[in-house]
Amino acid sequence: MHRGIIHAFFILFSLVFIIPMLIVISISFSNEQDIVRDGYRLFPENFEWTAYQIVFANPEQILNAYVVTTIQAVLGTLLSVLIMSLCAYALSRQNFKWRKPITLFIFFTMLFGGGLIPTYILITQYLHLGNTIWVYILPSLANAFYIIIFRTFFQGLPHDLVESAKMDGAGELRIYFTIMLPLSKPVLASLAFMTLVNKWNDWFTALVYVRDNKLYTLQYLLQRILKESEFIKQMSRDMPENINLGSFDLPTETVRFAMAIVAAGPVMVIFPWFQKYFARGLTIGAVKG
C-alpha cells in the first residue's frame, strides 16, 4: 500500500524533470505563428521542421562552436587529468622530500584566491590569453580538490608495488604509467568525466575572455542566441512599421529553441549514461578530500 503512494509520488516527481525538456523540444518543432499567437505549448499545435531547416541551412556558426567546444573539452580534459595525476602521484610517495610543502602550496588555493578581477587582468593584460583558444585550456588546467582525490586514491594502493618496481630498476615515470595509471581506472574515469562535463558546459570563460565569434563555445553561443534575438525583436518593435529588419521574418522563437537542441541535445543524451562515474566522483569527493 505505502509503496503505491511512493511510486505515484515519483512518477509525478519525474514529470517535473521531463516536462521542461519536452517543452524545449516541442517549441523547436512548432510553427512560429502558433507560438506567437498562443504561446509556448507542451505539444506543438502543428508539427513542423522549419526551424531545423533554417538552423541546418546556416550551420557554420554551430559547427564552429562544436569544434571549439570539442577542443576545449577533450584536449582540456586530457591535459588536466595528466597533469593532476602526475602531481598527485608524486605527492602520494611517502619518501618524497617536498611532499608536505607542495601539498600545502596546492591546497591553499582551495581556501583563498585573488578573485576575478586580478585573474582577468593577469590573463588579458600580462599573459595575453584573451581571445585565444588557450584561454579555454590553460587557466583551468588543474583543480586542487581533484589532485587531493587522486593522491588519496594513490596512497591507498599497495606500497610494495612501487618498491618492487624500483628494485627492477623502473623510473618514476614508468611506474606511474605502467603500474599506477592502470590501477586507478575507476578514479581516473570519474574525475575525467566530471572534468569533461564541466568543460563541455562552460560558458563563463567565453563570456569573460572571448570577443571573437569564431571562438565561441556552444554554451556561450546559446546564451547569445537567447539574449540577442530578443534584442532584435526589441529593435523591430521600436522601429516604424515600414522599416523591415533583415531578421524580422525569421521565426526567432522556434529557431532559438531548435539551436538549443542541435547544440546541446546530442551530448545531453550521452551524459546520463555515464552518471555512475559522476555519482562516484561526487561520493569520493564528499567523503574525504
Added chain:
Amino acid sequence: MKKLRRPSIRMDQYALLLLAGPAIVYFFVFHYLPMVGVVLAFKDYRYHLGILGSEWVGLSNFDFFFRSADAWRITRNTVGYSFLFIVVGNLTAMVVALLLNEIRNKFAMKYYQTTMIFPTFLSWVLISFITYSFLHPTLGLLNQFLVFLHFEPVSWFSEPKYWPFILTIMDVWKGVGMGSILYFASLMGVDASLYEAARIDGANRWKQTLHISIPAIVPVATILTILAIGNAFRADFGLFYQIPRDVGVLYPTTDVIDTYIFRGLRNGDVGITAATGLFQSAVGLIMIVAVNSIIRKLKPENALF
C-alpha cells in the same frame, strides 16, 4: 647478465619534483600571481599604468563599497540564498533518498534516478531556455496557466518579490538528483539485518525510517551542511546570472557578490570591484577555517585540514 643499477634516492627526488612540476607552475601562475593582484583593491587602477604603476589610494575603494547601498544588498542576498539553498536543498534530497530507499523495483529505481539526475548535466544557459519558456511575460507557460485559472498574468521579469522562490526552485531542481544519490549511498551502507531485527520487534516502516534510516544519513547531512556553510559567501554565478537574465529591476532579490563583481569588471570599475572580491575571499577564508575547526571537534576524520 648485467645487474640493473637502482636509481639513487637523490635522482628519485628530482624525478618526483619533475612530475609535480607542471601542476606547481600552473598553480603559481594562475592562482598565486592573482593573489599578488589583490593589491588592486588598494589602488586606483589605470590600464595603461598597469598593476604596479597605478596609484595607491589606501582604503578608499573599501570605503566607497561599504558606504554604497550595494554592499548590504549583495552580502545579504549571497548569504541569505546560501542558507536557503542549504536548508531546502538538503531537506528535499534527504526526503527523496528516504523515499527511494522504499523502492524495490529495479527498473523503477533506475528510471526515477535517471530523470532526477538529468539536470545535473545541463548548463545554466540551457536551463535558462527552460525558465524563459515558463516565465516569458506573454508566451510563457506559467502565465498561460494563470490566465486559464482566471488570474492576472504576472510580469515575472519585473517583479523582484517572486525571485527568491524561482531561484530556490531552480537550485533544488538542478541539485536534487545528485544530492539524493549522495544520501541514498549512505542508506545503502546500512546493515540490512538492522531492518530485519526491527521488523521482528514489530517496528513498522515508518518506525524503521525514524530510528534506522534517518540516523544513518545524519552524519552525511552534517558534513554537507557544514561544508556548504563554509562556502556560504560564494554564490553560483550561473544561477544568478543566467536565470534572472541580468535584469536590473530584479537586482534587489537577484544580485549577489559574484554577479556584482562581474558587472564591475564589465563596467571597468576595477578598484571597487577588486575590493569587493578581496572582501569576499577574506571572509570566505575565515568561514572555511572556522567551519573546519568545528568539524575537527565533531568528526576529526572528516576535517579538510
